[in-house]
Amino acid sequence: MLNPIDFLALQEIHSSLEDTPGSNFLLAWDFSSDPCSFPGVLCNPTTNHVVSLSLGDPRAGAPGLTGKLHPSLSLLSELTDLSLVPGRVYGLIPPSLSLLRRLRFLALSENFLSGPIPQSLSSLPSLQTLDLSFNLLSGSIPPPPPSLSFLILSHNRLSGTIPSAIGGNPRLLRLDLKHNHFTAIGGIVREFVRLFLWTGSGRENLKFNVRWTHRNLAIVSSLASRSMVDFAYDDNGSPILTGLGDC
Template sequence: MKFSFAILDPIDFLALQSIKKSLEDMPGSNYFSSWDFTSDPCNFAGVFCSGEKVIALNLGDPRAGAPGLAGRLDPAIGKLTELAELTIVPGRVMGKLPATLSELKNLRFLGISRNFISGEIPATLGELTGLRTLDLSYNQLTGNLSPVIGSLPALTNVVLCHNHLSGSLPVFSSQTLTRLDVKHNNLSGSISPGSLPSSLQYLSLSWNQFTGPVDYLLPQLNQLNYLDLSLNRFTGPIPSCIFTFPITNLQLERNLFSGPVQPFNEVAIPTVDLSHNMLYGQVSPLFSTVQNLYLNNNRFTGSVPNTLVDRLMDGNVQLLYLQHNYLTGVEINPTAEIPVSSSLCLQYNCMVPPVQTPCPIEAGTQKTRPTTQCMQWKG
């Protein structure tokens, strides 16, 4: 039987040599020990070939907790023209992303997370029309997100969280985009309806400076199973339809949302956090089916729904935070014992709490809101 072995394309061979020269193993890592250029580079750790070309490059030991690489990513990476996948494990790779990445026309997956990549995301990445996953999270990236990034037609995952990106969020045109995570940046501006595709299932915009309403945007995103808009400056009402989404954890806390909150039906979301907003009106009894409910630091008035209290006493509601509102009543027997598995905080409302329960430290020590404030607030 006759075997034939392909010889790696000389251009790819030289590119791998340049890449190795610009990177090194961090202490404890021996990733590059197999990169002996007197042997076949297609047998190197993290190098995958098809015929004479490198089609995937996974730089660094992929095992969790393994030391990563240090250095910079050499522009010669752009010479690997058949590369479909490029990843770098967490480490101390720094410097800017090479502009030559735009020459990787076959790139489908770009994952360089938890390193020290700085500078702007090159607008030339907009030329990678087949790119599906863009993960540059936990780096030192700055500057605006170019609109051409949003125009990439095949994107399914965009993970840019924990950087220093600024400016507005581009319009994302890909109808296959399912995950968008830009939390912990300096992004700002409003998000217009139609700027995010209805295919989204995971959306995290938290810890930014976004403004404006979301009542026309969110109803279009009814495939969401994860939503975190916390720690922004969003305004206006919370659309009722959002409580019907297949979400397990709804995080809208620490914004400027206002108005009453009126779900259509019993809320099947296990955790709902609407705290630290400007919401008002009655607390809806349809929240009685929520296991962890944060409504504290708003402007809710009236009595706490009996169904909510009953489910708390039955142990079905595990956490009920209602402190720092303008609530005027709650039907709990002063001798009743709150289940050990449940947490209730009622302090700083327009009533004397009928039971004394431990509250978070940030709730303060004052049990009841001053009468003058209760008289002034009309709900």
């Protein structure tokens, strides 16, 4: 039998979301039966806790959900994977998700989530993947947890400086920040070790004024060849990813 706190959390999560037209995902959540048999719910049979939660039908092209993410998600104390399929879920990302100390995978892309990325997510000790792309998120990027390997924040309204700590994380394998409104990049380029950085190709993405010396361009070329870093170019053929300064 499912842990009673997890049972209550699933009920509250269910109450805050709705199927969009054509979706029957939540219709199958009948709480007179075992929630561990619900679509998208995976339980640990030994501890009777939810360990994985995928909200919505994951099949390509399937209609998603609408509504808001309920703070009771944080009551799923053994959750390691939380994902939200593309849909119309809106509102804020609950800061209380930082209570999910075992969370490794958090993917909430292609919805209408808005507001800032909670600073509290920086404290998640086990988080390896954070995908919040294709939303309406704004504000700055909080420092990523040191355990992070994949940080995907493209197609939002994020601004400010890209923290140099991102590039200094030796675990980070992919960083996707294209189509945002950053105004400065800090010292992140100095810190690249092995990253995939996708910055897009449009002038509207990462634009900075920096002096592109021959030495700077040589370093960019070296990073691109050794670390598979993709530096975008503006309409004049000049790199638009900057921040090297006087190297």
